[in-house]
Amino acid sequence: MQEIYVGLDIGSHSTKVAIAEERLGNNMELLGIGEARSEGVIRGNIVNTEKAQKAVSAALADAEKMAGIEVKEVFIAVGGDRLRTFASRGVTAIPRDQDVITATDVSEVLRASRAIVVPPEAVIVDSVVREFIVDKQGGITDPVGMSGVRMEADVGLLMVPKSVLMNLDRTAERAGIIPDGQAALIHGSGMATLTPDEAxxxxxxxxxxxxxxxxxxxxxxxxxxxxxxxxAGESVTKDMTVGLQLPFESAEQLKVDFGSAIEKNVQGEEFVSIPGIGGRQARSVERKFLAHIIEPRLEEILTLCKDAIFEAGLASKLSAGIVMTGGTSLMRDIVQLSERVFEMPVRTGAPNIAGDVPDLARTPQFSGVVGAVLSASDKHHRIEMSEEKRGMWSKIRKWFLRKI
Structure with missing residues (x-):
């Protein structure tokens, strides 16, 4: 058996676990998945670890049963409504007696990039290298082996409140599994859904x-x-509970079964039945009215996304447009609405991963947890590669010193 990776995504609606095996050629194959209704989670933040733990245990049990193995460690996808990116830059000098940049130098500059004053209530959960700069030459992705006297790293540090990560770790531990690292959910979702060309x-x-x-x-x-x-999607459902005077669960089911993101795309003569409350008779409502409630809220959410991207000064970098994922991306006509808001091409993305598991694992709802598995593998290989490069350059240096 090759390396086993386990991903955990504790979301507001459901908690998901994915177990995957990495086989020869670094090919990842899903062995098992599990999903349970979340409790004690609001906007992606755990507010009751006991309730959240029950969902983790249930999802884990289902995934283990499907995979036929028992797991002890888990890699956590960190989401929630308080993820922020902070820019940082690390700088290091290359020793004069050194001909080329080594993996040790890269580790040093990355360590320097994280040496910032982190607010006491925050914690770094992920980091991404935007580029390396060697002697003012930018756009470098791997500087090992290059010559230079000064190296910089332009890094994005992804932070959340410390309590968010502590509650995730504590919940996993209560479920009997050991947290073995974490990454931002959106980082893993990108690995799971984007094509290399898009990225x-x-x-x-x-x-x-x-x-x-x-x-x-x-x-x-x-x-x-x-x-x-x-x-997000819950905000849309809450609007429907008010507009239709329905319990949340009934409104959610109507949204999933009959909702549309664009009102004009729905025929006016289509009616749907709405269950009565407290023994009252069921009633009918035009399906067009459901879209009348859904469209403005979704448009608002998409506009908030657009504004955030523009405020970050990144709109000009989106040559491949937009990819939508997550459960709400399954809403009818959301791609058309998104193209109207962003004025660029949009598609829906879902995980593309091998494995004899239910097709549910390859839907947008599972992007986060499949991404956690891929993030765990990526982190493992980056550590291995760094150690291999460090060892290789150490051997070269020793050989060179013996020759002089």
Whole structure:
């Protein structure tokens, strides 16, 4: 058996677990998935660890049963409505007696980039290298082996309140599993849904879940900026509970079964039945009226995404347009509405991963948890590669010193 990775995504609506095996050629294959209704989670933030733990335990049990293995460690996707990106720059001098930049130098400059004053209530959960700069030459993705005397790293540090990560870790531990690292949910979702070309030339990934909307801009093959806020699919449902005078669960089911993001796309003579409350008779309402409620809220959410991207000065980098993922991206006509708001091409993205598991695992709702598995693998390989490069350059240096 090859390396096993386990991802955990504790969302506002549901908690998901994915177990995958990395086989020869670094090919990832899903072995099992599990999903349970979340409790004690609001806008992606855990407010009751005991309730949240029950969902983790249930999802984990289902995933383990499907995979036929028991797991001890988990890699956590960190979401929520308070993810922010902070720019940082690390600088290091290359020793004069050294011909080329080594993996040790790269580690040193990345360490320097994280040596910033982090607010006492915040914690770094992920970091992304936007570029390396060697002797004022930018746009470098891997400086190892290059010559130079000064190296800089332009890095994005992704932070959340310390309590967010502590509650995630505590919830996992209560479920009997050991947290073995974390990454921003939007970072992993990008790995799961974007094509290499999209990530290279520039794209915005928008993950609209139940309680939060998360945005990530990718270019040169990596995430360079992320942001989140607490308006998402649940906000749409709450509007429907008011407009239709329905309980939340009934409104949610209507939204999923009959909702549309564009009112004019719905025929006026289509009616749907709305269940009565407290023994009252069921009533009928035009399906067009559902879209009348849904469209303005979704348009508002998408406009908030657009404004955030523009305020960050990143709109010009989106040569590949927008990719939508998350459960709310399944709403009928949301791509058309998004193209109207952003005025650029939009598509829906879902995980593309092998494995004899239900097709549910390859839907937008599972982008975050599949992304957690891919993030865990990516982190593991980056550590291995760094150690290998460090060892290789150490051997070269020793050989060179023996020759002089």
């Amino acid at each position: 290279e030339i520039g794209v915005a990934l928008i993950d609209i879940g139940c309680g939060t909307t998360e945005i990530g801009v990718f270019t040169r093959g990596t995430l360079i900026w992320a942001y989140s806020f607490g308006y």
